[in-house]
Amino acid sequence: MTKDTLSKNFEHREAEARWYQHWLDNAYFNSTPDDRPAYSVVIPPPNVTGILHMGHCLNNTIQDILVRRARQKGFNACWVPGTDHASIATEAKVVQMLRERGISKSSLGREEFLKYAWEWKEKYGGIILEQLKKIGCSLDWNRVNFTMDPDFYDSVIRVFIDLHEKGLIYRGKRMINWDPRALTALSDEEVIMKETQSKLYHLQYKICDEKGSLSGETVTIATVRPETILGDTAIAVNPSDVRFMHLHGKFALVPLIDRVIPIITDDYVAIDFGTGALKVTPAHDMNDYQLGEKHGLQVIDIMYDNGTFSEAAQLYIGEDRFAVRKKIVPELEAAGYLVKTEDYTNQVGYSERSDAVVEPRLSLQWWVKMAPLAEKALGVVEQDEIRFHPAKFKNLYRHWMSGIKDWCISRQLWWGQRIPAWYLPDGCYFVAATREDAWKKYEETCTMREDETSAFTIHDLQQDDDCLDTWFSSWLWPFEVFKGYSHPGNQDIQYYYPTATLVTAPEIIFFWVARMIMAGLEYQGQIPFKDVYFTGIVRDKQGRKMSKSLGNSPDLLALIDQYGADPVRFGILIASPAGNDILFDESALEQGRNFSNKLWNALKLLRLWKERGTNSLTGKADSHFANAWFKARLAQVATEIDEMGNQFRLSEALKTLYSLIWDDYCSWYLEWIKPAYGEQIDEDSLQQASLFFEELMLLLHPFMPFITESIYHELAERPEGDDLCIKISPISSAMPDQEKLQQGDLLKTVITTIRDVRNKNQMKPKNRVELTIETTLTDTYAIFETILSNQVNADIVMENGPVKGAVTVVLEKDKFFVKAEQQIDLTQQIDTLKKDLEYQQNFLTSVEKKLSNEKFVNHAKPEIVAIEQKKRADAIARIQNIRESLEGL
RNA sequence: GGGAGCAUAGCUCAGCUGGUUUAGAGCAUCUGCCUUACAAGCAGAGGGUCCGCGGUUCGAACCCGUGUGCUCCCACCA
DSSP states (O other), X not given: OOOSSOOSSOOHHHHHHHHHHHHHHTTTTOOOOOSSOEEEEEXXXXXXXXXXXXXXXXXXXXXXXXXXXXXXXXXXXXXXOEEXXXXXXXXXXXXXXXXXXXXXXXXXXXXXXXXXXXXXXXXHTTHHHHHHHHTTOOOOGXXXXXXXXXXXXXXXXXXXXXXXXXXXXXXXXXXEEEETTTTEEEOGGGEEEEEEEEEEEEEEEEEEOTTOOEEEEEEEEEESOGGGGGGOOEEEEOTTOGGGGGGTTOEEEOTTTOOEEXXXXXXXSOTTSTTSEEEEOTTSXXXXXXXXXXXXOOOOOOBOTTSBBOGGGSSSTTOBHHHHHHHHHHHHHHTTOEEEEEEXXXXXXXXXXXXXXXXXXXXXXEEEOOHHHHHHXXXXXXXXXXXXXXXXXXHHHHHHHHTOOOEEOEESOSSSOBOOEEEOTTSOEEEOSSHHHHHHHHHHHHHTSSOOSOSOOGGGOEEOOOEEOTHHHHTTHHHHTTTTTTSTTOHHHHHHOSEEEEEEOGGGIIIIIIHHHHHHHHHTSSOXXXXXXXXXXXXXXXXXXXXXXXXXXXXXXXHHHHHOHHHHHHHHHHTOOTTSOEEOOHHHHHHHHHHHHHHHHXXXXXXXXXXXXXXXXXXXXXXXXXXXXXXXXXXHHHHHHHHHHHTTOHHHHHHHHHHIIIIIIIIIIIHHHOOSTTOOEEHHHHHHHHHHHHHHHHHHTTTSHHHHHHHHHHHSOOOTTOOGGGOOOOOOOOOOOHHHHHHHHHHHHHHHHHHHHHHHTTOOTTSOEEEEEEOSOHHHHHHTHHHHHHHHTEEEEESOOOOTTOEEEEETTEEEEEEOSSOOOHHHHHHHHXXXXXXXXXXXXXXXXXXXXXXXXXXXXXXHHHHHHHHHHHHHHHHHHHHHHHHHO
16 A cells, blocks of 8 residues: 655544545454453444534544554454434424425324334435444444334333333323423423523402402402413412411412412412412422412313414413413503513523423323432442542432432424323223233223223224333334344343443433433343543534524534644543533644644655665664664553553643653654764664554554544555454553653753753854763763764864854753854843852752751651752752853853 | 522643642643654643532542532423
């Protein structure tokens, strides 16, 4: 695959397509059970209707890094792709598509509608999976799952039946959150509370007796929803509120419709809020409903399911709730009921899916009893059987799990798993997978009855029209993708379950993570994953959440095309510290692109050296030093990076690697071994440099798979099947050479110091200078003298100063005298040295203060005291050195 | 209303067990360089009241208390 001449920059478009195809052709991402330990990850299934956004990109990049790392460490890595049927979102899209064609959902009927929905799914359902390939995700494409695949569908139904039989699913009439636009119930989690500017209307009700005869008194209540007075069935006051004692036991007339309603007393009513009197509308408010239950009040539902007024309202029939609110206020005012209006800010619930204002509504729905399931699921997190990263989410989880409420799982939709409940005309119902099973159940219960002859036939059974909440299928995801419920005990489930790590957004910790833990424990008897990594939320530069309505989500595919997949991965990860939200800024992608470019140029340099040929001057001590130093440095940092990876500190690992490559490898090491202009490099250095680069590419591969694979192949001819993608990283336990590391640090510091001197004294880079070094470490300097000489463009003399006409600089115990042909500005010199002297003296004072403190010397650990003593000795030596230098001027 | 988290350079963040740091990185800024790997670059530099106050300690960016300011989660006082 090696090309003869390299392009100026890395050509990402061509390389990405070629390498991804190459990996696919060689089935590198496919996994089947074998002797190796498994490392499995299940993708959080994106909505089948979805298209790739920043959140997906971050989330899947992280998963890909974990999976590729595992592959390098010799695990049998398996990353399972798939999509979620997303009942509400998908159904909404299909309905909209039909509407554009002039077809209404209701006119089609269930069967026809589902035909369109499947058609739509086949057409658009795979888009997001194709997009995941663009960012390099190493998913096992033989294992694509969909939450409505036949086996999956079947498992969902059987889980429903099983939980029903265990008494954990029940049908009940409750107040639910109703979405009048999507015409479906919502679970509490699907309701978003938003602060809303409202008006608080004070309305006067006339007091009367049971028969409706007026007493001439009035009572004033406050409400933000004046239209709901038509459903009022009581007025409530606090029993100890002296203002209303005289009203106890009396009645009131609902304005406009003159219904007689009782005045009741309940502690629930806050004396100090509003007027202290509360209108009670059991059909349209959660709390009012509870009050109604308690006091046996009538429930008058004044709305149809789409939010328009029904006959029960008596007025405004057929008009929308918000239109009615607008109309009823002037009418109440005209009739003298409106006392006053004030501005008021309150929390209003909106549907997560349709953004409609949620209407609390009484209805018959299916529920999962959560408390028994939650108990175990809380335990495994508390005991760190499942570890959360960052750990702070444990608190959140505990808090929610201990106050958990039952889960409303029915949705008034057609797209999804249809609830397996069958009804007879008399209202009896049977939970069963098929009509036949339901009939069997009916017959079983019938035989227990006295009358043998049944009034019904099997055809009288009607299946429930509703579907299950999407999360009721996705909570089975970690095991059902391996067919762990539909084909229990199969080889895959035994090998891959529990999965290793789940990577997801903290927003769905309750929707999904908690419920998967419950389902895993209930149906596999084991936790579904060992680690959960919560990513941050991707925000824009100003910290706003990315959203369609703000139009601040960038077009990811365009960015990949422009910058390349690796830079996009780099950019989004580098800005993503563990546990924090990420502020997305395109400049991070630029940094990624520049880094790609840097890598490519390092490759070009190695290739240039190779083409020029090598000499056999392997005895050069300086090159030996450079090679030995980088070897030590690489070993040191590789260990650090591995440790960070194990701790899920991926952003930090990438930063460290970036600096190792850019600074240590390119800026220091390659410059140190670089031959003089036009000369050949020695064979040993070229070989070492290539091997180091290869190792760096291996370390970087999980983060930036495309360019690293390209470079790996450009570095050398590789036999068939020798690809970075499947290369196992060697486990090196060799300790890095500490002496070399220290010598390298010294060399770097000396180079920087001398360059600084040159800069500050306007010594032109091209002009060679004379550098005199006064040191006790002559042996060390001898090791890298040639490197130093080249790096600072100086002739080196090892002898004691001072040197006349030279700039003097002090570094620890060493002194450097830099002499150029031009005149030196002495005042500037003295100034610099004096500033340094002052700093050192202040430092010495602070250290001495510490050491003269008896309490410190007695209390602190001996090694700490020793460090302080060394600091003092060093400071004294430095001060001495600077003084001498000043005198020498 | 209840709970959690955060506050360190212009920006985004490290600082893990209180002492090796009178605080580090990247980006941005400034200065000098078009030096045949790379100007998408090289070399160098400047930049800080570790949010305020109080406490614990020989010693605090770090632990405790408190105030302020942000963020998030939970909670339908109409």
